[in-house]
Amino acid sequence: MRTTGSDSSQRGLRAIEFDRLMKAVGPFESRPHLAVAVSGGSDSMALALLAAAWAERRGGRITAITVDHGLRPEAAAEARQVGRWLRARGIAHRILRWRPPAGAFPGGVQAAARAARYELLCGWSRRHGVLHLALAHQQEDQAETLLLRLARGSGLDGLAAMAPMTERMGVRLLRPLLSVPRARLRATLLEARQPWIDDPSNENPAHARIRLRRLLPALATEGLDAARLAATAAHLGRARAAIDDAVAALLARAAAVFPAGYVRLDPAALAAAPAEVSLRALARSLMAVGGNAYVPRLDRLERLHDRIRSNALAGGATLAGCLVVPRGGALLICREPEMAAEETAVASGATVLWDGRFRITRAARGSSNRGGRLVVRRLGTDGWTAVAAREPRLRAHPIPPAVRPSLPALWNAQGIVAVPHLDIGPARSHMGISAVFLGAAALAGARFAEHG
Numbered sequence: 001m002r003t004t005g006s007d008s009s010q011r012g013l014r015a016i017e018f019d020r021l022m023k024a025v026g027p028f029e030s031r032p033h034l035a036v037a038v039s040g041g042s043d044s045m046a047l048a049l050l051a052a053a054w055a056e057r058r059g060g061r062i063t064a065i066t067v068d069h070g071l072r073p074e075a076a077a078e079a080r081q082v083g084r085w086l087r088a089r090g091i092a093h094r095i096l097r098w099r100p101p102a103g104a105f106p107g108g109v110q111a112a113a114r115a116a117r118y119e120l121l122c123g124w125s126r127r128h129g130v131l132h133l134a135l136a137h138q139q140e141d142q143a144e145t146l147l148l149r150l151a152r153g154s155g156l157d158g159l160a161a162m163a164p165m166t167e168r169m170g171v172r173l174l175r176p177l178l179s180v181p182r183a184r185l186r187a188t189l190l191e192a193r194q195p196w197i198d199d200p201s202n203e204n205p206a207h208a209r210i211r212l213r214r215l216l217p218a219l220a221t222e223g224l225d226a227a228r229l230a231a232t233a234a235h236l237g238r239a240r241a242a243i244d245d246a247v248a249a250l251l252a253r254a255a256a257v258f259p260a261g262y263v264r265l266d267p268a269a270l271a272a273a274p275a276e277v278s279l280r281a282l283a284r285s286l287m288a289v290g291g292n293a294y295v296p297r298l299d300r301l302e303r304l305h306d307r308i309r310s311n312a313l314a315g316g317a318t319l320a321g322c323l324v325v326p327r328g329g330a331l332l333i334c335r336e337p338e339m340a341a342e343e344t345a346v347a348s349g350a351t352v353l354w355d356g357r358f359r360i361t362r363a364a365r366g367s368s369n370r371g372g373r374l375v376v377r378r379l380g381t382d383g384w385t386a387v388a389a390r391e392p393r394l395r396a397h398p399i400p401p402a403v404r405p406s407l408p409a410l411w412n413a414q415g416i417v418a419v420p421h422l423d424i425g426p427a428r429s430h431m432g433i434s435a436v437f438l439g440a441a442a443l444a445g446a447r448f449a450e451h452g
Contacts (some may be wrong), residue, residue, distance in 0.1 A: 012188035013180060018050045018411075021176040025165045026130065032060035033167040034174075035125045036134045037091075037117075039066065040082040041196035046185035047177060049192055051134055052091050063130070069113045070099045071201075071374045078197050085194065096120040110207070118293070122169040125354065131172055137162055138177040138185060140216070143229035146210045151205055155298045160240040161233035168293055170438065179230060182372060197217050246273075247280045251443055260421045261357055261437045262334040262403045265287055270331075271309050279305050287300065288443045289333050290321035291356025300322070325402055335406035341379040344411065346433075351437070352376065361430030372412055376435075379409040383416055391424055408435045 022028075036051050039043040055062050064086050066079045073199050083093040098116045113245045125133050137145075142161050150159035165175050174191045176183065189196055193324045205211050214225060254255070254269035263285045270278040282305055283295045295386055297317055304324065307313050308331065316325035321339040340355045349364030354376045362374065373407070381386070400423060410418045410433055418424065420435040 009181040010187040013046070013184050014051060015053060017049075018054055018176070021180070022051075022054055022174075025174045028058075028060075030059070031060055032132065033130050034060070034062045034132045034134050035121065035128075035130045036064050037067070037121055037136065038064040038082055038086070039136075039199070040078050041136075041199060041202075042186045042196040043138050043141075043182060045082075045085070045194060045196045046188045047134060047136040048086060049089070049194060050188065052089070059331050060149055061092070062134075063094060065093040065094050065121055065124060067117045068095055068097045068115070070097065071106045071109070071113060072199075075402070081197065089194075094124065094208055096124060098396050115293075116373050118168060119356075120386065122171045126169065126451055132174055133171050134174045134176065136177060136185075139173045139179060139181045139230045140213070142178045142228045142233050143214050143216065143226040144209050144235045147215075148209060151212075153298060156236060156240055156243070156276075157283075158298070159233065160237040161230075162439070166438070179234070181226065241254060243276060243280065246277045247284065247340070250281045250298065251284065253327055253444060255283065257288070257400075257437075258398050259437050260407060261289060262332060262400070263443070264327075265331040265333065266380050267308055267311075267326075267329075267331045273426055275305075275309075278309070284443055285333050286320040286322050286324075288355075289335055291335075292320055292341070295307045296320040322340060323402055327400060327402075332400060332402060334400070334403040337380065337405035338340055340378040340406045343375050345372060346374050346376050354408055354435075357437060359419075359436045360408060360410075361432075361434045361436075362410075373418060374410045374412055376408050376410055379405055379407045379416075379419055383409055383419075387416060387422065387424055394422060394424070397422060 034051055034055055036044070038048045038050050048062065052062050063172055064082070064320045066082050068075050068079045072074070079163075083095065086093045088308075093133050098113065098120060100112065121133055129369050141170075145161040146159060149161060152158065154351075162175055162178060164174075164175050164178055166383075173417065202206075203210065204322055205214070219229075246380065250273050256264045256265040256271075258264070259386075261277070265282075265285060270281065273281070279301065283301055286296055286301075287293070298320055304317055304319050307317065308324075313326055315350075316323060318324070318336055323332075323334050323336050323338050335355070335357070343357050344352050344354050346360055346362045348362055351361045353357060355378075397404075407419055407421050409416055418433050419434055
C-alpha cells in the first residue's frame with residue numbers, strides 16, 4: 001500500500017545534519033558516486049533524497065538500487081514505482097532481481113533473500129566501480145538489532161549491533177542514519193511531498209524483529225526507548241573498535257592467508273593474547289575462510305576457542321563451514337568441503353562469485369568460445385583422485401590435503417577442465433581462467449564487521 005503518512009511531531013532532517021552524518025562515515029573521493037539501497041519504504045526513500053542532494057553539492061551523484069526478491073506478488077510493480085518516483089527527481093535507478101531457487105533454505109527464505117540482496121548490491125557496486133553502498137538502517141532498527149542480539153546471548157561484538165561503516169566484498173557499506181529516528185525520516189519525505197511504500201511483511205509477528213518492535217513502547221516507559229538503546233549500541237561499538245585494533249595487530253603476527261582460500265594460525269600467539277582478542281581473531285579467520293559475513297554463534301565459538309587454548313583440539317573440529325585442524329605445530333583453517341556445495345555456470349568473458357569466497361573469471365577468447373559450457377564447483381575427493389592420477393606430481397603439491405577437496409574446479413560434461421590453484425587442465429592453453437580468494441569478510445579490514 002502506498003502512503004504519504006503523517007507525523008507532525010518531528011521535522012525533517014536538514015542538509016547540515018546529513019552532512020555531519022556523512023562526514024562520520026567518510027572519507028569520500030571528489031565528485032563521489034554512491035549506490036543507495038532503496039526498497040521504497042520511508043527510511044530508504046528518505047536516504048535516497050538526502051544522499052542525492054548531498055552528492056550533488058559535491059559534484060557527484062547517486063544510483064538508487066532496488067532489489068526485487070519476488071517474495072510478494074506486488075514486489076515487481078513496487079520496484080517500478082520506486083523507479084518512477086526517483087527518476088522524476090533526476091535520480092538514476094536500477095532494479096536487480098532475485099528469484100528463490102528450488103529447494104529448502106537451512107536458515108529460511110528470508111535469510112537467503114537477505115544474503116542475496118547484499119550479494120546483488122555489492123556485486124553491482126563492484127562492477128560499476130562504486131566504492132560506497134549506503135543503507136537506510138535507522139535508530140529503531142539499531143535498537144531492535146541490539147535486543148535481538150541480547151536475546152541470542154551475543155557478547156560485545158553482537159551487542160554493538162550494526163556498524164556505521166563496514167566493508168563487504170570489496171565495498172564500503174555506509175549506515176549514516178543509525179542515530180536518526182524513523183519519524184524524522186518520514187517528516188523529511190512529507191516536507192518533500194514524496195510518497196513511500198509500506199511493506200505489510202514489516203507487521204508480521206512471525207518475525208522476531210517485529211515482536212521486539214512491538215515491545216519498544218513498553219520498554220520506553222522504563223527508560224529503554226529506541227534512542228537509549230541505539231546510544232548503548234554506539235558506546236559498545238566504540239569499545240569493539242578499540243578491541244579490533246588489537247585483533248588486527250594479533251592477526252598480523254599470527255595469521256598467514258593463502259590464495260587457495262585457507263588460513264594458517266599460530267596457536268601459541270593465540271594463547272598468549274588476551275582471551276577477548278584471540279577469540280575475535282579466531283572468528284575473523286573463520287569468517288574469511290567460510291565465506292560468511294557474520295560471526296559464528298558465541299557459545300560455539302567459545303567452545304572451539306577453549307579447545308585451542310587448552311591444546312585439546314586433537315583430530316580437529318568444524319565450525320561456521322570450516323575445518324579447524326592441527327598441522328605441523330600450526331592451526332589450519334580451511335573450508336569444510338561438504339559446505340562448498342554451490343555450482344555456478346561460468347560463461348565466456350564472465351566473472352562470478354563462487355561459494356562466497358572466490359572470484360572466478362573466464363576470459364573471452366574470440367568468437368569461437370572454445371571450451372563450451374563450464375560450471376564451477378568443488379574439486380571434491382573424487383576429483384582430486386582423478387587429477388592426481390592424471391598428473392602424479394600433484395601428490396606432492398604444497399596445498400594441504402585437507403584443503404584440496406574444497407578447491408574451485410571448472411567442469412564440463414566430460415569432467416574436470418581446470419583447477420586454477422593446481423595449475424592443471426587441458427584447457428589452460430586456450431582458456432584463461434582465474435580464481436581469486438575474496439572472502440565475504442576481510443581478515444582485518446574495517447574497524448569491525450557485521451555480526452549475526
